[in-house]
Amino acid sequence: MKTFEEKWTAWLDEKLSGKELEEFEAALPDLQVALAEKRDARRLGVFLKEQLAAQRLTNEEFFSHQIRERIARETENDSPERATGTTWWTIPRLVWCGATALALFLITTFMFLGQQESSEQSDYLTQILKSQVNPVDSPNATVSIFESKTDNKVTVLWTEGLQSLPADYAAK
Amino acid sequence: MPLKAVLFAICFALATATAPVFAAQTVWSALVIAENVPQPAPIPPELTKLEQTLKELFGYNQFELIGQSNKTLKTGQEDWLANSKYFGLHVDARGESDAGYTLNLKLYKENDVLLETDASLSRASPLVIKGPQVGSGQLLLVLVVKDDEQTSVHRRRHAQPANPVRTGFNRLRRAVRGLFR
Numbered sequence: 001m002k003t004f005e006e007k008w009t010a011w012l013d014e015k016l017s018g019k020e021l022e023e024f025e026a027a028l029p030d031l032q033v034a035l036a037e038k039r040d041a042r043r044l045g046v047f048l049k050e051q052l053a054a055q056r057l058t059n060e061e062f063f064s065h066q067i068r069e070r071i072a073r074e075t076e077n078d079s080p081e082r083a084t085g086t087t088w089w090t091i092p093r094l095v096w097c098g099a100t101a102l103a104l105f106l107i108t109t110f111m112f113l114g115q116q117e118s119s120e121q122s123d124y125l126t127q128i129l130k131s132q133v134n135p136v137d138s139p140n141a142t143v144s145i146f147e148s149k150t151d152n153k154v155t156v157l158w159t160e161g162l163q164s165l166p167a168d169y170a171a172k
Numbered sequence: 173m174p175l176k177a178v179l180f181a182i183c184f185a186l187a188t189a190t191a192p193v194f195a196a197q198t199v200w201s202a203l204v205i206a207e208n209v210p211q212p213a214p215i216p217p218e219l220t221k222l223e224q225t226l227k228e229l230f231g232y233n234q235f236e237l238i239g240q241s242n243k244t245l246k247t248g249q250e251d252w253l254a255n256s257k258y259f260g261l262h263v264d265a266r267g268e269s270d271a272g273y274t275l276n277l278k279l280y281k282e283n284d285v286l287l288e289t290d291a292s293l294s295r296a297s298p299l300v301i302k303g304p305q306v307g308s309g310q311l312l313l314v315l316v317v318k319d320d321e322q323t324s325v326h327r328r329r330h331a332q333p334a335n336p337v338r339t340g341f342n343r344l345r346r347a348v349r350g351l352f353r
Contacts, residue, residue: 109340109344127291148229153298168307169257170307172237
C-alpha cells in the first residue's frame with residue numbers, strides 16, 4: 001500500500017497510470033493547484049539537470065601533459081641532490097679531484113726525475129753535433145772540440161788553419 | 173665558505189710556485205776580438221764569468237765585443253744575427269733537446285760562410301768558438317744561455333746543478349710532447 005507521498009512523487013514523475021491515476025487525481029482537493037505545482041516541479045527539474053550536469057573536459061591531451069609534468073617535478077624534488085639544489089661538482093669533490101691531480105703530477109714528475117738522474121751530468125754540457133769549415137777559403141782547416149777544465153763547463157770548438165784576416169776586420 | 177678560501181689559496185700557491193718554471197730564457201751571442209795589448213781594457217760584464225777561462229784557453233789579455241745580440245727564446249724556433257762591420261753570426265734555433273737548445277750557427281765574413289756548426293747549447297755550459305786570426309788578435313764567438321728573470325738565481329744555477337723539479341718538469345713536458353708527435 002503506497003502512502004500519499006509516494007503516490008504524489010510518482011504522479012509528479014508521471015509514473016501513475018490507469019485506475020491508480022484516476023483515483024489519485026480524484027482524491028486531490030484541488031486538481032488545478034496540484035497541476036500547477038507539478039509543472040513547477042518539472043520546470044525545476046529541467047533547470048537543475050541543465051546546471052548540475054558534469055562539465056565535459058576539452059583538450060584532454062593538455063591536461064594529461066600537465067599532470068605528467070607535475071608528477072615528474074614531484075619525483076625530481078624527492079631525489080636528495082635536487083633537494084639541495086647543487087650539481088655533482090660540489091666543493092669537497094673539487095678538492096678531492098684537485099688533490100688527486102696534484103698527487104699524480106708529483107708522482108709522475110719524480111718518476112721522470114729518477115729516470116734522469118743517471119744521465120744528469122751529460123745534460124749540462126753543450127754538445128757540438130756537426131761542424132764544417134769553408135773548404136774554399138781554408139782548405140787545410142781542422143776542427144776539434146773539448147771542454148774547459150774550469151768550473152764554467154765551457155765547450156770549445158777549436159779551429160786551426162782558418163785564413164788570417166787583416167786587422168781592419170776587427171772593426172765594430 | 174672556508175672551503176672556497178682554502179681552494180683559492182691552493183690554486184694561488186700552485187700558480188706562483190710553477191711560474192719560475194716557465195721563465196723565458198735568453199741566448200746571448202757575441203763576436204769578440206781577443207788580443208794582447210799593453211794596457212788591456214776591462215772585460216765586458218757579460219764575459220766576466222768566463223774571463224779566467226778565456227785567458228787560460230787563448231792567452232790574450234783583452235777581450236773586446238765587436239758585435240752582440242740578446243735573443244729571448246719563446247718557442248725555441250727563432251733565428252737572429254749578431255753583427256760587426258765585417259762579420260755576421262747567424263743563429264737559427266731549431267727547438268729544444270735534452271741538453272738544451274739545438275742551434276745552427278753560421279759565421280759570415282761579409283757574404284762568405286767561414287764556418288758552420290750545429291750545436292746543442294746547454295743552459296749551464298757556454299759555447300766558445302775560435303774563429304780566424306784577425307790582425308794580431310783572434311776572433312771568438314761566444315754563446316751563453318741565461319734566464320731573463322731572476323738574474324741572481326741564474327748565477328747560482330750556473331754554479332750548481334739545475335733545479336731538479338724544473339729538470340723533471342722539462343723531461344715530463346718533452347715526454348708528453350713526444351706522445352703527440
